[in-house]
Amino acid sequence: MANSALDQSAAARPSSAPLGGKWLLIAFVVGYLALILLVPALNVFVQAMQGGLPGLVATFSDRAFLHAVELTLIATVITVPLNTVFGLCAAIAVANKTFPGRSLLISIIDLPFSISPVVAGLMLVLLFGKQGWFGPLLEASGVQIIFALPGIVMATIFVTMPFIAREVLPALEENGTEQEEAAATLGATPWQTFWRVTLPSIRWSLLYGLILCNARAMGEFGAVAVVSGNISGKTQTLPLFIEEAHVQYNTQGAYTAALLLACLAVVTLVLKVCLERSAGLRPDHH
């Protein structure tokens, strides 16, 4: 910008004037964030390292821990692709179209973010649990959903459902439909148009949604706690392992698992910032 120097000099005086005390406010913000975010985050690393390498190794050779890692990964590997297909379909179905009830449909897609994860888990128990609507049917056919992997996956799907759609939808709207129309005119099939035109144009937004969806899927606690039964070595995911280790005063175990998930959070944040910078995306947490 040619007149950015001018803009800055104009902005400098009044913008710092109304609230005043620039450094006082910065000190408040740093202090607040330190108490709420930074010190707690730092504490995870300090506590996990307290037992040194042997402490970490002890937890990493714990059967229950390894199983929890495995189960968390399996549930995530099933959930994220399913939600990706849904998110892409939902965004494509809604984007650049006008039809009655469109904004209602967008609100419905976003609904899982407003429902308590525990209530989401409760819904699944009422549906598939022993006393649930499909309970007798499932029991007769020998299929177990609650206290088993399918329940954990369904609970995770429920709470992470909106992530992809809400990131991809604005990108699709911004891109418009000209390119897709051109591709169709040139004889591309809808499938070709999707792979060659639509997908490349929304790849960064999709990746952004994927990262957030993945982080939440691996870390989901409330919904999974209700449906999993929390059986150590069987239906215990990593967040559930943390809770049990904490309750049983296995501080080293709890913090080693927490360290693993905290690393995931750090990677998520770094990727997020990179995407925001390189692709000009800005978070829109609604």
Next chain:
Amino acid sequence: MTSTQPNPLRNVWYQISQASWPWRITWLYLALFLFLPIAALVLKAITLNPQEIWRIATDPVALSTYNVTFVTALAAGTINGFAGLIIAWVLVRYEFPGKRLLDAAIDLPFALPTAVAGLTLSTIYSTSGWVGGFLEPFGLRVSFTRLGVLVAMIFISLPFVVRAVQPVLQALEVEMEEAAWSMGANRWQTFCRVILPPLMPAVLTGVAMGFSRAVGEYGSVVLIAGNIPFQDLIAPVLIIQRLEQFDYAGATVIGTVLLLISLAVLLVINLIQARGRRMYG
């Protein structure tokens, strides 16, 4: 209906057969993973006897959990409303070393699993922890009390106000402030009359979203609270306790209360946003 008009059911079927694949997959997925579970809860709730529902919903333990959940979540939302406004202001208007790191750290509550947050907060704010040990001489106990619930709720609802206010503040024209300033308004007048009004819809939206998130929160609270009825037991934990006792009716009623409150908050958020759009484009 005359015989020339198509059968409505057949009409619906025609619509489905004409619908595109993304459209079909979207509705199938929503039906299976969203509508069906919600229907299960609603159907269970309406099969209960209304007197029974009332008795469970207004049971003293249940009432105390609403108090702890909603009042504490509102307190957390309000605290973050003020703090979030200041954080957004500092991040948008000032330059200082470490600003980008702080900006990225705001999203930590979205990225860090709630179990990890609850674990580390309960350690830090325990009487022997880094922060809790400092507060204890003042008679403030945080972990395993209602204050702990507040701290966990502040943690998880922190990003909402900041992220809602930041873009609005960025788009705010500095000329308006300069005009107020040059016409003799003092700092406080400029802030209250010129800067704050256009930010209010964003602040309120952020507070409402943070409140909604805090009300439903389970993971971080269950680890830092003592989960004792009438003290620091929140509604989502009560639902899980009821389920563990195989009291499905109890869990359903409290779950429905939470669901209805969530939907009401969602409605309020939409109203605030619609009003904000009308007033400030």
